Amino acid sequence: MKTIILLGAPGAGKGTIAEGIRSVSPFLHVSTGDMLREAVKNGTAVGRQAESYMKRGELVPDNVIIGIVGERLAQGARDAAYMFDGFPRTLEQARLLDETLTGHDSKVDKVFLLDAPRELLISRLTGRRVCRKCGQGYHLINIPPKCVGVCDICGGELYQRADDSEATILNRLEVYTRQTESLITYYQDKGILIHVDASRQRGETVAEILRVAKPLVGT
Numbered sequence: 201m202k203t204i205i206l207l208g209a210p211g212a213g214k215g216t217i218a219e220g221i222r223s224v225s226p227f228l229h230v231s232t233g234d235m236l237r238e239a240v241k242n243g244t245a246v247g248r249q250a251e252s253y254m255k256r257g258e259l260v261p262d263n264v265i266i267g268i269v270g271e272r273l274a275q276g277a278r279d280a281a282y283m284f285d286g287f288p289r290t291l292e293q294a295r296l297l298d299e300t301l302t303g304h305d306s307k308v309d310k311v312f313l314l315d316a317p318r319e320l321l322i323s324r325l326t327g328r329r330v331c332r333k334c335g336q337g338y339h340l341i342n343i344p345p346k347c348v349g350v351c352d353i354c355g356g357e358l359y360q361r362a363d364d365s366e367a368t369i370l371n372r373l374e375v376y377t378r379q380t381e382s383l384i385t386y387y388q389d390k391g392i393l394i395h396v397d398a399s400r401q402r403g404e405t406v407a408e409i410l411r412v413a414k415p416l417v418g419t
């Protein structure tokens with residue numbers, strides 16, 4: 201099993217970069233944010249537990265997150281390659297991930313920290329639009345759809361995420377500083393953290409990460 205993590209503040213581009221990597225490599229994209237939004241949409245028990253935290257931009261409790269990630273890993277092949285986006289987000293989640301991977305005779309191989317300035321994070325999040333049908337992401341200015349409000353791929357309606365209001369964005373950035381930034385030191389101390397400039401064109405960021413990640417999976 202191989203594991204890489206995309207770490208970074210809300211709006212750093214984790215989901216966008218993950219899709220770029222997934223499309224040209226064997227890495228499976230595991231986004232806890234996407235899994236939770238799906239659970240909320242389907243009204244599952246996890247979704248009901250998570251919804252109010254997500255609306256406020258707070259983190260969903262660790263036990264809920266560990267549960268859904270554990271289930272996801274249990275479904276995968278033993279030699280699968282995983283790319284986590286938005287997970288782990290607390291030291292507790294990072295430690296439990298390490299324990300789980302140790303149980304599979306594995307470990308986190310590399311952590312890519314997507315760096316971008318705060319003003320850019322805010323403008324990326326306020327301009328983000330997502331397809332209701334297929335989940336494809338857009339940005340009103342950076343990555344606009346060909347036709348306003350319509351997905352290029354499936355023709356679905358584009359919408360703004362409930363947590364992309366300005367007030368919630370500011371809270372999410374504050375929560376990142378308070379609860380997630382400590383992971384930078386955690387992975388730095390293990391010698392597996394790589395800083396990546398995420399303020400560039402997405403293709404450049406994807407290419408830089410692939411140079412390190414592809415050899416892990418022998419491609």
Ligand code: AP5
Binds near residue numbers: 216254255328398
């Ligand atoms: P989650 O969905 O993980 O949100 P996030 O971390 O806040 O990150 P975002 O998805 O907002 O941003 P991103 O970095 O993926 O940026 P994107 O690529 O979309 O989590 C949502 C919520 O779920 C959390 O607040 C929490 O409540 C809960 N949750 C999730 N995981 C959890 C966990 N492990 N523990 C506890 N709670 C958890 O890009 C943003 C925009 O910028 C897009 O419009 C994109 O088109 C544009 N863009 C991106 N890159 C570029 C580029 N290079 N150039 C131009 N535009 C770009």
